[in-house]
Amino acid sequence: MAETATDWVAAIAEGADLRLMAMGAGGTVLATGRAAPEALRRSVAELTGALPPVVACGLGQAGLRKVPCRPLDDTLVQRPVHGVQLAAIPGLAQESPAHVMQGPETAIAGFLALNPKFDGVLCLPGETTVWAHISAEEVVSFVSFLTVPLARTTARLLGLDGGWDAAAFSDALSDMMAKPERLAERLASLRAEAQLRGPPEGTARARLWGGFLGAELAAARPYWLGQQVAVIGTGDIAQHYAAAIAAQGLPPAEADGAAMRLHGLGQARLLLKP
Amino acid sequence: MAETATDWVAAIAEGADLRLMAMGAGGTVLATGRAAPEALRRSVAELTGALPPVVACGLGQAGLRKVPCRPLDDTLVQRPVHGVQLAAIPGLAQESPAHVMQGPETAIAGFLALNPKFDGVLCLPGETTVWAHISAEEVVSFVSFLTVPLARTTARLLGLDGGWDAAAFSDALSDMMAKPERLAERLASLRAEAQLRGPPEGTARARLWGGFLGAELAAARPYWLGQQVAVIGTGDIAQHYAAAIAAQGLPPAEADGAAMRLHGLGQARLLLKP
Known part of the structure; x- marks a missing residue:
């Protein structure tokens, strides 16, 4: 009270x-x-x-x-x-x-x-991730993705929980950006690799997220290419997005999602x- | 007894x-x-x-x-x-x-x-869909996909249940084969379209499956392109795969999955x- x-x-x-x-x-x-x-x-x-x-x-x-x-x-x-x-x-x-x-519009506001002078692209990771093109304090256009719930559900389906391998993440990210149509095949292969060779669990989990984010970055390329990018989010997922965008040579500004929304x-x- | x-x-x-x-x-x-x-x-x-x-x-x-x-x-x-x-x-x-x-190896057998003279590619839809290249009664190589559980889970996430619109399926299929990296974006857009324009539920569901199968067919292209294809499966899912392959100008042979396995x-x- x-x-x-x-x-x-x-x-x-x-x-x-x-x-x-x-x-x-x-x-x-x-x-x-x-x-x-x-x-x-x-x-x-x-x-x-x-x-x-x-x-x-x-x-x-x-x-x-x-x-x-x-x-x-x-x-x-x-x-x-x-x-x-x-x-x-x-x-x-x-x-x-x-x-x-x-x-997300509230966090953008x-x-x-x-x-107020920001001109570029905002990436707001979440249950629905939004990429918004901002100019003159307006949202000019935007695109959204179901990547996060899909990745989380698939991780559960494959029994991948803890651990994280940053090198495996960035390998899978660049692989998938080059051939994004292979996502569902790479995921089945992750499971097969675990069965055949038993890599540490964190490796498979990082590859899974790298794959999903690589497919998203490939599809969102018209948004971020050559732009100033800021990631507005909270926690691990926002960190993964920021790392993925930084790997494209575009180290993004970062802002806390909960604070921006408030x-x-x-x-x-x-x-x-x- | x-x-x-x-x-x-x-x-x-x-x-x-x-x-x-x-x-x-x-x-x-x-x-x-x-x-x-x-x-x-x-x-x-x-x-x-x-x-x-x-x-x-x-x-x-x-x-x-x-x-x-x-x-x-x-x-x-x-x-x-x-x-x-x-x-x-x-x-x-x-x-x-x-x-x-x-x-699936048992259904292939x-x-x-x-x-015994079959030479070409077998597609076995299921919880893990398998595409196998067959020659001289051997499995030469194969590739597998998590498409079916991903599509089913996403349909649940978006609240899409009954109904089917064959034209929407084939539109989404060919769209996604052309730009498979857009899958997670097209799925978010499906939900937005339902919110903005409220198309019949069967339309969104058929588009969802068309999108997922289009991404799979794009990734499996090196398998089926120019090959004799047979689909071994049961039920609606096998029908969707057969329709998707037929739409590539390759009307596949079809065999019942349960009968082949037995x-x-x-x-x-x-x-x-x-």
């Missing part, structure tokens, strides 16, 4: 739930919690001792805006939901090729608030009508 | 269990059952009223033989296991690129017993010492 100081509540959709952060006026996190959407009022009241406005991202029902556009603008709709003043940041949509993002939610807070 | 007539029992590894078929001397299936490996003796006795020899395929512990070689030969090892005379057909292995098959087990039965 952070009764006196809470100015607003940041909410991030995670599966069916919302992760909540009670925010002080200065941008500090005072308390954290979770809520089912239908219990939002009670959860916010318990968390803050009051009913401050809630700013949310990643909500399906918040609608979609068409690119090219700024990642966040003052069309933000505030409305009472379950007795709470809720402002939900819309996602972004592209008609052709069809791509949708719901959540946070990053651009801190780096900063983006803070930008949306500034747009709220009192 | 098929007490008097059972000559032998065919056993097929399925996960941790064995599927059993009591076989008459003429090759007819007299009764079927299942067994955990450690309960094999009791299950065979219950199924047949006797303890006839058991011929099994797909067992990990049966070892591997290196290609090029015949899919089945008289090195078949008979030994008592849990009180049953068991002959387990070894799988096949290739050193480089590393690939392993355990199960069955097919070649019926088509015929291969029967060939192994003929090799048993009394």
Whole structure:
């Protein structure tokens, strides 16, 4: 409970739930919690001792805006939901090729608030990885990939858990960038190699991720080639993406995904009508 | 129970269990059952009223033989296991690129017993799909793919269940064969299209399978290009593979996978010492 100081509540959709952060006026996190959407009022009241406005991202029902556009603008709709003043940041949509993002636009808004002159490509690794072309503070176009859930599921299918071999990762990465159509064959071969020669488990796991990211980088080449790239993400997966992009001779800027998203939610807070 | 007539029992590894078929001397299936490996003796006795020899395929512990070689030969090892005379057909292995098959070699043996003059490429769709180059009754080389479990898992991830649109399948197939590196991007786009335009569910599902099979056919091109191809498989998945190969101007021969495997087990039965 952070009764006196809470100015607003940041909410991030995670599966069916919302992760909540009670925010002080200065941008500090005072308390954290979770809520089912239908219990939002009670959860916010318990968390803050009051009913401050809630700013949310990643909500399906918040609608979609068409690119090219700024990642966040003052069309933000505030409305009472379950007795709470809720402002939900819309996602972004592209008609052709069809791509949708719901959540990453908020991290992009946070990053651009801190780096307004950025011109280049943002890579946002996640359950859906997004590559966005940024110019004049707008998302000009973007493309998304299911690489991370596919790689994770395949690792589980092949029984590959711990360990990491950076050399095996970068070998597999450059192999797959040269012949990306071989992905499903290389994966079957990984399993066969483990059966025939039993390499250390970390080797196979790093090769698997190198293969998946190599296929993605090959497909995203029109995005990153010759561009300034920044990776906005958190944890191991973001590190793998940064290493893969650096291996193309493009050492990327790196920004923490959770921090950028929170900063983006803070930008949306500034747009709220009192 | 098929007490008097059972000559032998065919056993097929399925996960941790064995599927059993009591076989008459003429090759007819007299009764079927299942067994955990450690309960094999009791299950065979219950199924047949006797303890006839058991011929099994797909067992990990049966070892591997290196290609090029015949899919089945008289090195078949008979030994008592849990009180049953068991002959387990070894799988096949290739050193480089590393690939392993355990199960498909038996269907290949069955097919070649019926088509001894076959010279070309066999495609065996399954949990691991195998493409094998056959010449002079030998498996010369082979390659394997994890396409089917990847496609199935992705369909689940995207919530795509029923329905099928043959035109969408063949469009996605030829798209992906031209640009196979785009697989993970096309999959993310499928989901976005469903969100933006809501096409009938069968369209998205057919596009997903077309995409995965297109990537596989692109990678397997050195195998099938200019070759006589036969598809050995069962059910919808085998039909999709056959349609994909036919779309390359190579209408394949088709043989039932379960029947070919059983015929291969029967060939192994003929090799048993009394």
